Amino acid sequence: MPKTWRSTAVIVAITLLTFVFVPYIYNNQFLLFNMMMYMALALGLNIIYGYTGYLPFGYVGFFGAGAYGGALAITFLHWSPYLAVIVGGGAAVLVGMILIPLFRLSGAYFSIANLAAAEALYYIVANPHLESITQGPYGISLPQVYDPNGAYWTMLFILLFALVLSGFIRGSRFGLALAAIRENPLSASMSGVNVVKLRSISWLLSALVAGLAGATFGWYISVFYPETVFGLGIGVFTIVFVLFGGIGTVLGPIVGTLILYGAYNYIGISTPQYFQLVYGLIIVLLVLFLPNGLVSLAKRRGIDVP
Amino acid sequence: MEVILRAEGIKSGYEGVQILWGVDLEIPDGQAVVLLGPNGAGKTTLLRTLLGLLPLWSGRIEFAGNDITRLATEKRVRSGIAFMSELGVFPDLNLADNLRMGGYFLRRSEMDQRISKMYELFPDLARLRRNLAGSLSGGQRKMLGVAKALMSEPRLLIMDEPSAGLSPKYVKEVIEILKVAHAEGLSLLIAEQNVLFLEQADYGYVLEGGRIAAKGSASELKSSDVVRRAYFGMVDENKK
Amino acid sequence: MSLFEYAVLAGLFYGLYFALVGVGLNLIFGVMRIINLAHGDFLMLGAYGAFYIYHLLGWNPLWAIPIELVVFLGLGLPLYYLLVPRLQKSGDPEMLSFILFFGLSQVIEALAVFAFGNDQRSIPTSVFGGAPIHIAGQIYPSSWVVSAAVALIGIVLIYLYLYHTRAGRATRAIMTERSEAVVTGISVHRVSAVAFGIGIASAALAGIFSPFMFGAIEPSMGLGITVTSFVIIVIGSLGNPLGTVLGGILYGEALMLMQTFLTSWSEMFPYVLLILILLVKPSGLLGKAVRSA
């Protein structure tokens, strides 16, 4: 499907240019960083949820695992932050491997079990008994590697990686097979698809993206507590962004994040005192009046969204 | 003869795809009408539209002299139309609760009366009253489906392929059940492919491409050339 | 060993209370296939109701029970018609409900901050007579015993509604097969609206006792409670209100026993327990395996 490839290339190019040049006119680098981070997370979540239909309620667990994995590599091994980011991705993949048995569950059971896993991981990391390893509740501090620009470009790279990955999945037979698994796993295996293997691969890819993003986030802010990187809010936001944009597409998560996270920040600055109220209302109204996500607008007009 | 259900110029379909193109249908009171038609002709669509489960694009539906075109499904059911879908039962409820659901809007005394009536009619069900409907065999399930539909003392029972997937023995049983109900004055509209049903019916319609292609009494239909060729010709030729 | 016995009985009280916390969520999920992320926020509203009834009117918080049941049932019906039918017209209502009710929970929390402020509030435990209650040679806070008793009554009432009334039976019918319920002549929306009302009213009922069970209340307490509720109803299995009782008690026991013997891991253990249970029984303790082909 060369068409998908071309549109992915266009999206990648636009994203790249945007995040390279916008800092020159808009200098809240951290907001841009967060925007990229949520986009990457949204794409990562989309790999497992959008393409295979499993909604990981506790997706933030991978993010936290990545943040801590990276931080530990810096603290104990004194590795460069770039290597530490890769370690963070690895840590998340490891957690993902441990959780593979959860795929025996379906629907909401999977979602909640995954949430439970993320919470359990949080309580492990935050437990004072493990202070010598994780610093327990006292949190991580990495002033020695503080480098916002380095982290910014790393996050951009991760975002592009997630984009290319999503584009590849959508345009390949791998993606078709994942869609088949999402619709009906039994029928997929009757089509010769190795359901367990493909699902695990996409699960680990999804974990990898979150882990890389988490490690980079930890590097960027350089001081954080367990609740900073395991806060359920991060996962919930990501899910809301993906659903709003439209699942199973490359563009949906990007646009969904752009609009909702953009609105989030805008409201936070324009009407800080009614922040939560306005944001909550916007979400309620969007669901009631635009229930199938942004991409449904295009699809209704017969436009195929990449 | 009085007409219990009259549908005129029914047009309907799914999200922009029109399936029915102006169907007229009449069910004389107390008669059994069979709806035939090839795969995808729109039989299920028609039945669901009559019940109000699908929006009616245009046309008019009258039941027992009242216009029910705009009525909600539950009101149609309450006014005396029962529907037995392909599933027909609540798998997770036990058999007695299934029957109670069928007579959902009856008064308590009436309900108990109806239930014992059903147990009388279907002694098999009385024996299984504590079992979950989901654990019944296909035939027992259909039997329960019919009993459940009859609970509300309907004047018209609409069924979608009651015999599909049933072993021959059960098909015969279902037909027996319907005969009993019919004998008590119940009108029937049944979408079916099984020839046995046409033989039991009073009247038949043939739906093709969302339009009525032929209609007539069962015997007329069986001898009609079009229908013979299209629906029975092969059977007759190959009959060994 | 008395610590053990203490923990077991405490777990039972606590668990019964948590069963009440979760049961409404399960009812709503079972009937409407809606993930009500605002569940904990309704509980929070119920808690503030009791708080003001006690502090402004000076009444015993038990008076909140009849008042709130009426108020929240009354609130549930219009809210249902406002949100749910629209939601169900969409492509994937179950998942969309996730966002919708997330938004709703934000709105409720924000309004609660405006209305109640964000100070922590509570009701002194002494309102229930103060003196701790002796049971089986152990001493328990009277508020726990009262909360557990009310929870038990609430759950029994919900059980009676579901299994011994006509509307309750219709509710279960909708839970098992919505499409079949429609063709059976059930007014699906009316029955669902009532179930929705009962769902949030039971949350509010649980909220009345939350000042005693959680120590203090505040507008942001909702999300954590929602998460706990989900854990409980999943342990027992979704769409099965009786399973929630089992889930609640297991949760309570796990928490109390861990607090007694491995304190620092206490909040983690219920989550691990959940995962273990699901790995053995993928659809919860009382779940039925569904046939795949």
Add this chain to the structure above:
Amino acid sequence: MSPEAPILEVEGLKKHFGGLKALDGVSFSIHPGEILGLAGPNGSGKTTCINAISGVFRVDGGQIRYLGQPIQHLPAYRRVRHGINRTFQVPRPFLGLTVLENVMVAATYRGGRNVNPRHILEDIGLAEHADRPARSLNSSQQKMLGLARALATHPRLLLVDEIGAGLNPVELSSMAERLRSYAEQGMALLVVEHLMDFLDRVTDRLLVMDAGNTLFSGKLQQATEDSRVIEAFLGG
């Protein structure tokens, strides 16, 4: 009988669900190019038998040999790749994908280059619906789609579960025609069906099951006269 070795041999197959013995020691075999009819009252274990052979679950006892090799330990997708496929009694299409994509999944993952999904759809009569989502097909069309998908994997052994239910007489006979033509091309088929007329037109070898056991095995003609078959299955 076919002179070749059987493509499928089933021996003493057992499967229970809780206390229920859905299969209680069923045995039979099929040769390439041969059609075996499988009938029996509702709940007698026909679908369970197909599930066992196609690998939906592991059996609790007995052996399934395909081309002489035991396969009961293989996961379903491996059996598909070896050439076993089936249709579902209750159709299970990929609802959100188009009809064409439904077949494409099977074609890309097993069929290889020489399978053209469009040709298969044309052959089966779904070509006009190719770009519609499978969700918008009615249940009998979805069943046909299931057959198309199975065919796209080039099966050498095809298990057909009640494909005739809901077809009218004309459609039934063309379906019988179709199944016979597959057999003529060397495919082995197990055809589960209630409609004796239909079975009669595809095969004369019949297995009748009851309560997880073989009730009858032999010529179809004899089955219709067998008192046990009449009692349990055909009805008086």
Add this chain to the structure above:
Amino acid sequence: APSVIKIGTLYAGSGNFSQASTRQYAGLQFWADQVNAKGGVYVKAYGKRIPVKLIAYNDQSSTTLAASLYNRLITQDRVHILIADYGSVLTSVAIPLAREHRILLFDETGTSGKFFRPADKNRYIVLTGLPTSSEWPKVLANFMRKLGIQRVAILYAANDWSGSQANTLKSTLKKLGADVVFFESVPDSTSSYSTILHRIAEAKPEAVAEFGYSNNDVAFLQDYASSGLYFPMLFVPNPALHFEVVRKAVGNAAMRYVYSYVAPPLIRYNREVTHGPTLDAFEAAYTKSGGRNIDLSTVAGYNTGLIVQHALAKAAKYTQESMRTAIDAFSGKIFTLDGLFKVNHEGAQIGESLPVGQILPTPSGLKLQAVFPVESAAAKYVYPQPRKP
């Protein structure tokens, strides 16, 4: 000279920290209104008064959001003065940002010791209020020994603030020769302490110290009150921070004779004050302007304003470095309603210490009164606490 001095800060309008954060912000706002009513703050570098403009965003207790809002304050609003939100968690993300952008962070209540490590050589932070949390329990340990307490149980919620207090208390007690017979952490979200209390009772302690956020303290005190158990001494930290909130939540009966720290406004610095209003004057003005009852957060917010004000009045140049130098220069020399302002080279507060207080009945209700050390004692402690009837 700039036409206004832009002061940027964050507050948590909702979420875990909103209770204290909004109070703290109100205190700061009150300060800003006060100086603006007089025509602004005096800025030495320009030799005149300049009005202040407070730019504040709502971070909803979310660190992620807080980080980007701090960044916005620095890079887009280009504030001259940066003031952190309440508490260590929400302060933490501001520290590297402030340092990177070389802007001095006025830390109001972020008392984690890790913010002020000499090794980090960070000069861009000043803790205006309390000492770092690990300093707090030292007086308490001494007090316990003075009472002759040998067996102490320590329970703490697993967060930085509580954990560092618990650890300090433990190590100080050990140094002083006491036995820590129970030392356990519970997760932050713990809301039920009944079974834990029974376990503590098994250890037969003479004193029990519980460290946690106020929700932990409230649940702990409530459960203790209804447990039927008895410990001669009970210590919790939060009445020191928001006495009225805790009292309202727990009820008078459960608060009586409980020990806590004492900090302003519960200690009233009036005579000593050299800069700004006395506490009494502040309280009168604040409540008159429509503010709620004051607590430590309110005072901390207001006090930060005073320190900012003084820094601007003393800094020779209108730069961050110059402000920091000025602060070093007046450190240890000024006394506000919050006590002696004295910071070390890393910016940590060392001027104040926290006396131990006890909640004692007075004719008008309950009062948390300083009881130790002797020089600041305002009342005589009651030990062991009387058994409940």
